[in-house]
Amino acid sequence: MAAKVGVYICHCGINIAHTVDVEAVAQAAQDLANVTVSRDYIYMCSDPGQQLIQDDIRELGLNRVVVASCSPRMHELTFRRAVQEAGLNPYFLQIANIREQCSWVHGDRESATEKAQGIVSSAVARACLLQPLEERDVEITPAALVIGGGIAGLQAALDIADAGFKAYVVEKQATVGGHVAQLARTFPTLDNVQTLLAELVERAQAHPNIDVLTNSRVLEVDGFIGSFRVQVGSQPADSLPETTAELAVGAIIVATGFDVFDASLKPEFGYGAYENVITGLELEKRLMESEASNGASPLGDGAVKDVVFIQCVGSRDRTLGNAYCSRVCCMSTAKQAHLVRQELPDARITVFYMDVRAFGKGFEQFYDRVREERVLYRRGNPSEIYKRGDRLVARAEDTLLGKPVEVEADLVVLATGLVPRSDADEIGSLLKLSRSEDGFLMELHPKLGPVDTTTDGVFLAGCCQGPKDITDTIAQAKAAASSALIPLSVGKVRVESITCALDPLLCSGCGLCAEACIYSALALDERRNVMVANQVLCKGCGACSTACPSGAIVLNHFTPDQILAEVESVV
Amino acid sequence: MGATLVIGAGIAGMQAALDIADAGFKVYLVERDPSIGGRMAQLDETFPTLDCSSCILTPKMVSVGGHPNIELLTYSEVVQLEGDVGDFRVKVRRRPRYIDADKCTACGICAENCRLKGRIDSEFNVGMGKRSAAYVPFPQAVPLKYTIDSERCLMVQRGKCGESPPCRNACPAGAVDFDQQEEIVDLQVDSVIVATGFDPFDPHLKPEYGYGLYDNVITGLQFERLSSASGPTYGEIKLNDREINDVVFIQCVGSRDRNLGNVYCSRVCCMYTAKQAHLVREKLPDARVTVFYMDIRAFGKGFEEFYDRVREERVQYRRGNPAEIHRRGDRLVVRAEDTLLGQPVEVEADLVVLAIGLVPRADTQALAELLGLSSCEDGFFQEAHPKFRPTETDVSGVFLAGCCQGPKDIPDAVAQGKAAAASAIVIMSRSGSALTPGEE
Amino acid sequence: MEAEQSLLERCDLWACIQCGKCTGGCPMSFKTELNIRRLIYQALLDGGVNADGMDELWDCTACGTCVLRCPKEVGPSDLIVALRTTLVDGGVIPPTIRDALTSVFRHGNPSLMPPDERADWAEALGVKDISEGADVLYFVGCIPSYDDRAQKVAKSLVKVLQKADVDFGILGVEEKCCCNEVRLVGEEGLFGYMVEEQRELFESKGVQHIITTSPHCFNTFKNEYEGLNLKVQHYTEFVAELIEQGKLTFTGELNQVITYHDPCFLGKQNGVFDEPRDIIKSIPGVEFREMDRIRDRSLCCEGGGGRMWWEGTNPEEQLATARFEEVLSVGADVMAVACPFCLLTFELAAKAGGYDEKVQVLDIMELVARAI
Ligand SMILES: Cc1cc2nc3c(=O)[nH]c(=O)nc-3n(C[C@H](O)[C@H](O)[C@H](O)COP(=O)(O)OP(=O)(O)OC[C@H]3O[C@@H](n4cnc5c(N)ncnc54)[C@H](O)[C@@H]3O)c2cc1C
Numbered sequence A: 001m002a003a004k005v006g007v008y009i010c011h012c013g014i015n016i017a018h019t020v021d022v023e024a025v026a027q028a029a030q031d032l033a034n035v036t037v038s039r040d041y042i043y044m045c046s047d048p049g050q051q052l053i054q055d056d057i058r059e060l061g062l063n064r065v066v067v068a069s070c071s072p073r074m075h076e077l078t079f080r081r082a083v084q085e086a087g088l089n090p091y092f093l094q095i096a097n098i099r100e101q102c103s104w105v106h107g108d109r110e111s112a113t114e115k116a117q118g119i120v121s122s123a124v125a126r127a128c129l130l131q132p133l134e135e136r137d138v139e140i141t142p143a144a145l146v147i148g149g150g151i152a153g154l155q156a157a158l159d160i161a162d163a164g165f166k167a168y169v170v171e172k173q174a175t176v177g178g179h180v181a182q183l184a185r186t187f188p189t190l191d192n193v194q195t196l197l198a199e200l201v202e203r204a205q206a207h208p209n210i211d212v213l214t215n216s217r218v219l220e221v222d223g224f225i226g227s228f229r230v231q232v233g234s235q236p237a238d239s240l241p242e243t244t245a246e247l248a249v250g251a252i253i254v255a256t257g258f259d260v261f262d263a264s265l266k267p268e269f270g271y272g273a274y275e276n277v278i279t280g281l282e283l284e285k286r287l288m289e290s291e292a293s294n295g296a297s298p299l300g301d302g303a304v305k306d307v308v309f310i311q312c313v314g315s316r317d318r319t320l321g322n323a324y325c326s327r328v329c330c331m332s333t334a335k336q337a338h339l340v341r342q343e344l345p346d347a348r349i350t351v352f353y354m355d356v357r358a359f360g361k362g363f364e365q366f367y368d369r370v371r372e373e374r375v376l377y378r379r380g381n382p383s384e385i386y387k388r389g390d391r392l393v394a395r396a397e398d399t400l401l402g403k404p405v406e407v408e409a410d411l412v413v414l415a416t417g418l419v420p421r422s423d424a425d426e427i428g429s430l431l432k433l434s435r436s437e438d439g440f441l442m443e444l445h446p447k448l449g450p451v452d453t454t455t456d457g458v459f460l461a462g463c464c465q466g467p468k469d470i471t472d473t474i475a476q477a478k479a480a481a482s483s484a485l486i487p488l489s490v491g492k493v494r495v496e497s498i499t500c501a502l503d504p505l506l507c508s509g510c511g512l513c514a515e516a517c518i519y520s521a522l523a524l525d526e527r528r529n530v531m532v533a534n535q536v537l538c539k540g541c542g543a544c545s546t547a548c549p550s551g552a553i554v555l556n557h558f559t560p561d562q563i564l565a566e567v568e569s570v571v
Numbered sequence B: 001m002g003a004t005l006v007i008g009a010g011i012a013g014m015q016a017a018l019d020i021a022d023a024g025f026k027v028y029l030v031e032r033d034p035s036i037g038g039r040m041a042q043l044d045e046t047f048p049t050l051d052c053s054s055c056i057l058t059p060k061m062v063s064v065g066g067h068p069n070i071e072l073l074t075y076s077e078v079v080q081l082e083g084d085v086g087d088f089r090v091k092v093r094r095r096p097r098y099i100d101a102d103k104c105t106a107c108g109i110c111a112e113n114c115r116l117k118g119r120i121d122s123e124f125n126v127g128m129g130k131r132s133a134a135y136v137p138f139p140q141a142v143p144l145k146y147t148i149d150s151e152r153c154l155m156v157q158r159g160k161c162g163e164s165p166p167c168r169n170a171c172p173a174g175a176v177d178f179d180q181q182e183e184i185v186d187l188q189v190d191s192v193i194v195a196t197g198f199d200p201f202d203p204h205l206k207p208e209y210g211y212g213l214y215d216n217v218i219t220g221l222q223f224e225r226l227s228s229a230s231g232p233t234y235g236e237i238k239l240n241d242r243e244i245n246d247v248v249f250i251q252c253v254g255s256r257d258r259n260l261g262n263v264y265c266s267r268v269c270c271m272y273t274a275k276q277a278h279l280v281r282e283k284l285p286d287a288r289v290t291v292f293y294m295d296i297r298a299f300g301k302g303f304e305e306f307y308d309r310v311r312e313e314r315v316q317y318r319r320g321n322p323a324e325i326h327r328r329g330d331r332l333v334v335r336a337e338d339t340l341l342g343q344p345v346e347v348e349a350d351l352v353v354l355a356i357g358l359v360p361r362a363d364t365q366a367l368a369e370l371l372g373l374s375s376c377e378d379g380f381f382q383e384a385h386p387k388f389r390p391t392e393t394d395v396s397g398v399f400l401a402g403c404c405q406g407p408k409d410i411p412d413a414v415a416q417g418k419a420a421a422a423s424a425i426v427i428m429s430r431s432g433s434a435l436t437p438g439e440e
Numbered sequence C: 001m002e003a004e005q006s007l008l009e010r011c012d013l014w015a016c017i018q019c020g021k022c023t024g025g026c027p028m029s030f031k032t033e034l035n036i037r038r039l040i041y042q043a044l045l046d047g048g049v050n051a052d053g054m055d056e057l058w059d060c061t062a063c064g065t066c067v068l069r070c071p072k073e074v075g076p077s078d079l080i081v082a083l084r085t086t087l088v089d090g091g092v093i094p095p096t097i098r099d100a101l102t103s104v105f106r107h108g109n110p111s112l113m114p115p116d117e118r119a120d121w122a123e124a125l126g127v128k129d130i131s132e133g134a135d136v137l138y139f140v141g142c143i144p145s146y147d148d149r150a151q152k153v154a155k156s157l158v159k160v161l162q163k164a165d166v167d168f169g170i171l172g173v174e175e176k177c178c179c180n181e182v183r184l185v186g187e188e189g190l191f192g193y194m195v196e197e198q199r200e201l202f203e204s205k206g207v208q209h210i211i212t213t214s215p216h217c218f219n220t221f222k223n224e225y226e227g228l229n230l231k232v233q234h235y236t237e238f239v240a241e242l243i244e245q246g247k248l249t250f251t252g253e254l255n256q257v258i259t260y261h262d263p264c265f266l267g268k269q270n271g272v273f274d275e276p277r278d279i280i281k282s283i284p285g286v287e288f289r290e291m292d293r294i295r296d297r298s299l300c301c302e303g304g305g306g307r308m309w310w311e312g313t314n315p316e317e318q319l320a321t322a323r324f325e326e327v328l329s330v331g332a333d334v335m336a337v338a339c340p341f342c343l344l345t346f347e348l349a350a351k352a353g354g355y356d357e358k359v360q361v362l363d364i365m366e367l368v369a370r371a372i
């Protein structure tokens, strides 16, 4: 069947038309081989613009469409949908990017127009060789796996379960709750966190749709969105052997949380050397235990007269490779300063800070309140702690005085930061997740995809993606649940159509392609000694086709002849 | 099939709508403006990744516009809500666009011919550009349909515009229709998501900075338009052809301020200032760029790293909250104490950018009453519990997303949008089943 | 320690976030050691301040800019007043200020003038004593009562009030200092005593409505006299009303270019910005021009907070210089003021700086009186 191409040049308001003579481009396209019709329009993506294309397909019998407009990332889907509605295979559409790659980056109208013509002609050449591709759906197992039983994991599991799907929570510790189980009260509301946590835990444990597997870990993950097979190992007690079970789930939520920064990595603060240099988490625990037992003061018998808090320990620190801010320690310090003030009404309480990051709802007000409770905030990042007699001395510059100072203390609390889990790599490789520069798990898009990942069907919740407080953790956990609920509710999911195509006659089974594939979509069929491609796992990245020495594997929609045609038309 | 009403189509509302629709439920998305998109559409690049805002937003808007499960009601407002979770009955008022959306091809000929062309401040460009009474807010608008601004249009206001309205005469599609009437649409939904966003702080309330008096004192939102390739200067940092050598940014304008009753921190302005300082550096490599701050709140993923980067691009951060701006010759003088020097300083500037905070929408109270919600001390909508139930409200089945609950950046607004969607999906999944509502 | 802790709390210094907006706004900060932000910090660090020998504490003009600017509602100048109080109590204060305070106590005015000459300026003007009963009490104030230059303002105002048929009276020799500056230099005891006395005086005369020449008197009566339930107005508010209501009409013209300097105690501290301008603009023939630093951003004349009685640690640099340059830059012949302190400080500075030939400093009432 001969190609009958329709070419549509978009003005994009003035975005393109400002620098490119769109009418001239349309005119020139008219003369290209196989072009049946060529038009320009102010906004091709608008409803009337799409209508124009659909009418031409029906009336002129077009079988290929080229839209010269913005980046395909913008509107490829829009136009695929449009041509499909008019009865064409959606992969018979070709976008020619004359905005980002032309009008936006050039100033001279004449040469920009010429370049746009080139882009259009190569798109037409390619379009003629496009092959139809099939759209495929896969079924979804109506269950989700949640790795980690902190508040993030619990909240995500609850939303999924409430929506009527099974949720398995795999927690490696003997109890759920994560770090929140070690906190006394929460900023800025000063709620007793344990009560709130208990509600969450009880609801999860009682939920008919939730299975909580404590003392458990994920050993292996197989499969893909919709049908993951997960091996879980459980060891209820040290004396017992680990048992394994297989779970079938359609989606996975990672909620493995964080580790607390190891303060001994900052030897200048004498953590470990001086017993009255403690971390914020240690203070929280003491406060919590004393509150729970209604018992003795967590800070001893009144010998504590001077308390110094040091913020940003292990955060905002390039020397450690922790360049990031830990987001919660400013506020947890303020909270702890408040709790200490309640215990010790007459103590001198000093907080050394660089910036006070009281950014959330009610935070600034809480910071105001704590200062007004006579907590002295001094700007400066202490350099070291040493001993003088039986007292500690924190040495710093007070940058508001512009002077070095020494502050004596009976107790120093280090606001240690939040760092990635030590086993983040393991989880990462189990699920093929990458890590951002700061070492936390990487989201799909830092702005618009905060809980999605590059692996379909795998989502992030809570501090495993980066430090955050309870509020933001809960919101994110619910967000991850929402992402997981989409395939679960629909019951099936559409998978990528542009995948690799392997020619078994050319394949020698060398396996180079499998090494190149980060999605593990390729495996050796040992019987036939050729590779086979899993079309659901394949994401169409094309890495395999460049690796294959025999040219046995190509990427559909980007076949060598299509690409050559594109290139040839411009050289 | 269950249905959810989403009020407000900024990034939070759009994300909520998409998740719900993708999960197979019906969404009615009500937006007051002629187009969806919200504030994010006005931004240039976004911190800390410097993604072009409209480039990442437009595809979302297009998906929303074309989603088979989403029914868009733009230029509309909710006027009544009755009933309970699982069975809310809603009345939505659709304002007349005076342009038949089915006929309009968005050719813009009406706007070209409008007698008020170039005479009305463009809200989208925050007063730095002009539009006609017939307009689309911005070129990527969804739906891409023209609207006649009834508050300005001579025909609507006075019943007469010349001999006969030139827009109507000119429209080749015959889409202009001054007989259109307001319409009330009745909806029935299981749950409601409120995502009405924020208003920018009005810096006239801080007279010491001379906003409105000096044309080269602008707000952060205006800077976004100035810096945007689609803005009034096509992305050039210039004002009235004045040469710009010194740019001063002032943070916390209208935030952390008990005087104004805005005691809270606006959460995004530290970072958008850092971003804007970077953009100035990029566009004016030799300018002196100074940022006055009290605390730098670079708390999110990649934020501190971005702040590091911006300082290393020779942006001078000075700790101090400027006290006032006045004029010396044809330059501005920013007066502050540099608290790290412990000395008062005067910094001359050709352009001052005020990092205005985020305040509750002016109609928050009215909407709260309509929906039975409460607002918290800082004026934003009150969530059910600030720690453990950040997107729920005291009204079962009504959820919050985005900045209407408190200032937040795009990723946090998106996360909250999705979180609210999860709650809505839970309700819709259960409607019709044995579980009683209110249990979630 | 106990008492000093309460100083921190009384002034709410703990609310301070060290943003420096106070010092940045302080009109004096460039010419004095006084750095209020740092002072607050020191107070927080040390649990108090030892003010001995801190001469710069007397530099503060109490203009209120720091209070207006502070985002945390600290009220930085309260600290200064409190510290001055400790100095006053300890007796370590500049001698000229001490003399002024003694004089207020003894003579009811800060300038050692005989109380029985207080009403001499009004002789032959036909002004009645408030004891005879009147709608409005005109509270003249110390400077307009005794100072030759400032008396012209009082006389002008009388002329205006009479022209408008206002039923008013004065306290005559019974009038005493309002003590605004007494409070601000930290003499709490004297202030309290005088408040008591004046309040009784007002009551005994059946006063319901006060207008003042000076924004300083206006400010104390309005904001600092506890339990004074009277209507208090600055004369600009009152006269603006007369004009607005058509009770005062102009017969003459002033063909001059006039600009206006906002007095701190009228503008920044009490938000009276428009009335003075309305009055000037209503005078026929006047071309009114605004300077740049006006209203909330107005410059201080350096006359307040006790500075009338002490020249400060750095008398060479004067804010008035910047002010006159600004007046010249807008091409005005007259800088109108609405405060006797501003009038005197600017006139003095004009002579010293050679501006008196180019710019006239006149009170708004003098301008109005010339056009009726
Ligand atoms: C000192 C301190 C004080 C704080 N104070 C407050 C406060 O007052 N208010 C507030 O809002 N926030 C506070 N926070 C932050 C709060 O702790 C976090 O927001 C919260 O813990 C995040 O929850 P999460 O579920 O993401 O992570 P986590 O609490 O870390 O939970 C993760 C869970 O996953 C489990 N897990 C990890 N890896 C695996 C694996 N491979 N397999 C199975 N299970 C795994 C862990 O055992 C753990 O149970 C504070 C943090 C610190 C350090």
Ligand SMILES: Cc1cc2nc3c(=O)[nH]c(=O)nc-3n(C[C@H](O)[C@H](O)[C@H](O)COP(=O)(O)OP(=O)(O)OC[C@H]3O[C@@H](n4cnc5c(N)ncnc54)[C@H](O)[C@@H]3O)c2cc1C
Pocket: B007, B008, B009, B010, B011, B012, B013, B030, B031, B032, B033, B036, B037, B038, B039, B040, B043, B045, B046, B047, B048, B076, B077, B078, B195, B196, B197, B198, B199, B200, B220, B221, B222, B224, B268, B272, B275, B361, B363, B367, B401, B402, B403, B404, B408, B409, B410, B411, B413
């Ligand atoms: C100057 C500036 C720069 C910024 N830069 C960045 C940045 O670089 N990166 C970043 O992450 N964030 C940035 N932000 C923050 C970002 O703008 C917000 O996070 C985001 O816009 C929040 O989206 P939203 O949907 O909550 O609210 P909005 O964007 O305010 O959307 C709300 C929508 O609801 C509609 N609406 C309101 N009331 C009603 C009603 N009653 N009925 C119907 N509809 C209604 C509105 O018309 C609007 O469309 C910036 C903010 C400002 C001010």
Ligand code: SF4
Pocket: A311, A312, A313, A315, A316, A324, A325, A326, A327, A328, A329, A330, A331, A355, A356, A357, A415, A417, B299
């Ligand atoms: S939250 Fe505060 S203490 Fe923690 S790393 Fe960030 S700036 Fe430092």
Ligand code: SF4
Pocket: A359, B251, B252, B253, B255, B256, B264, B265, B266, B267, B268, B269, B270, B271, B295, B296, B297, B355, B357
């Ligand atoms: S985010 Fe930064 S600039 Fe904005 S209010 Fe908070 S501290 Fe101020």
Ligand code: SF4
Pocket: C015, C016, C017, C018, C019, C020, C021, C022, C023, C036, C037, C040, C066, C069, C070, C071, C072, C073, C074, C075, C076
């Ligand atoms: S303006 Fe207020 S908060 Fe800022 S330094 Fe001064 S007193 Fe402190």
